[in-house]
Amino acid sequence: MVVFSCRRLILSITAACLFLLACAGGEDDGRALVLATTPILADLVGQVAGDALRVESIMPADADPHTFDITPSQARRIGQARLVFANGLGLEGPLMEAVERNKAPAARVVQLAPRAAQRLGLAIEPSAGEEHGHEGGATDPHLWLDPRIAVEYVAVVAEELAALDPTGAQGYRQRAQSYTDQVRQADSELAQQVAALPPERRKLVATHAAFYWLARRYGLEEVGYLVTNPEAEPSAAEVAALRQRILEERVPAVFTEPQLEGPDRLLARLARDLGLPVCTLYSDSLDDRVRSYLDLLRHNGRELARCLGGR
Numbered sequence: 080m081v082v083f084s085c086r087r088l089i090l091s092i093t094a095a096c097l098f099l100l101a102c103a104g105g106e107d108d109g110r111a112l113v114l115a116t117t118p119i120l121a122d123l124v125g126q127v128a129g130d131a132l133r134v135e136s137i138m139p140a141d142a143d144p145h146t147f148d149i150t151p152s153q154a155r156r157i158g159q160a161r162l163v164f165a166n167g168l169g170l171e172g173p174l175m176e177a178v179e180r181n182k183a184p185a186a187r188v189v190q191l192a193p194r195a196a197q198r199l200g201l202a203i204e205p206s207a208g209e210e211h212g213h214e215g216g217a218t219d220p221h222l223w224l225d226p227r228i229a230v231e232y233v234a235v236v237a238e239e240l241a242a243l244d245p246t247g248a249q250g251y252r253q254r255a256q257s258y259t260d261q262v263r264q265a266d267s268e269l270a271q272q273v274a275a276l277p278p279e280r281r282k283l284v285a286t287h288a289a290f291y292w293l294a295r296r297y298g299l300e301e302v303g304y305l306v307t308n309p310e311a312e313p314s315a316a317e318v319a320a321l322r323q324r325i326l327e328e329r330v331p332a333v334f335t336e337p338q339l340e341g342p343d344r345l346l347a348r349l350a351r352d353l354g355l356p357v358c359t360l361y362s363d364s365l366d367d368r369v370r371s372y373l374d375l376l377r378h379n380g381r382e383l384a385r386c387l388g389g390r
Contacts, residue, residue, distance in 0.1 A: 114160040115173050118365045122372045126258040127236045131247045138183045138364045143338040145309045149177050157181040162243050168192045168220035188241050192222045195231035219291040221362050226266035230259045269380035273297040280387045285334040286342045289362040302328045309339050332356045332386035338364040358386035
């Protein structure tokens with residue numbers, strides 16, 4: 080009786096452990112694994128993939144792409160993926176090296192920003208040394224902040240998923256078109272919100288130089304940024320120069336980013352000294368408040384209208 084009970088206990092524990100491992104890894108449900116480097120890209124990919132594929136982000140929702148380091152379990156997960164989507168243009172920095180080092184030999188890595196830019200005939204160049212320290216449109220990798228470019232990301236995703244899984248091609252194309260319609264609607268609403276702002280208040284000061292494509296799309300003037308590279312500390316002279324530009328341009332508000340704690344605090348302190356409101360724009364990351372790319376567009380539109388509208 081004692082032997083039987085112990086054996087039954089051992090079997091029960093083993094079964095429970097296997098169940099927990101399957102749930103934690105999520106790799107035994109029969110679907111091909113597709114990874115994206117960031118939660119925003121994973122959201123775009125997931126909208127096209129639907130339930131046909133398992134889509135995961137390498138970075139967690141609140142991670143900063145500029146400082147992110149993979150764990151051993153994430154390295155193993157990269158090795159299990161059939162396809163990896165990245166932004167490229169230096170956004171991911173060392174993470175791209177980790178992806179190339181750990182991916183399966185047959186797995187494809189697709190860089191979405193260069194592909195989308197090529198489809199639109201945009202002249203885009205990576206940052207020097209493929210590091211994220213951009214100063215203008217040619218090197219700012221945040222192309223998805225212009226939804227007209229983001230829908231080209233979606234088109235590339237549909238093409239690549241159809242190549243990976245030809246039997247699901249029609250579904251990928253249909254979901255891509257449906258999602259594209261939603262993005263275009265959100266883009267139209269954001270454009271209307273910015274167009275309603277007084278022209279003299281359409282001025283953008285933010286923590287780091289991530290908003291060229293947003294400013295270009297919606298007619299905002301980039302007055303200045305605290306840092307071009309989020310990993311760098313601004314000098315006293317750089318802070319003083321930004322302060323002077325804010326005063327000269329009569330900037331109505333400044334914008335921080337939720338994932339940049341150090342530079343954000345410095346910009347917020349500068350704004351408080353000048354009596355300006357501190358608002359929030361999302362660029363690289365998602366969180367519990369902004370959970371998807373569509374949420375990001377709607378939040379940014381509301382925040383621009385609230386903080387630059389003078390109401």
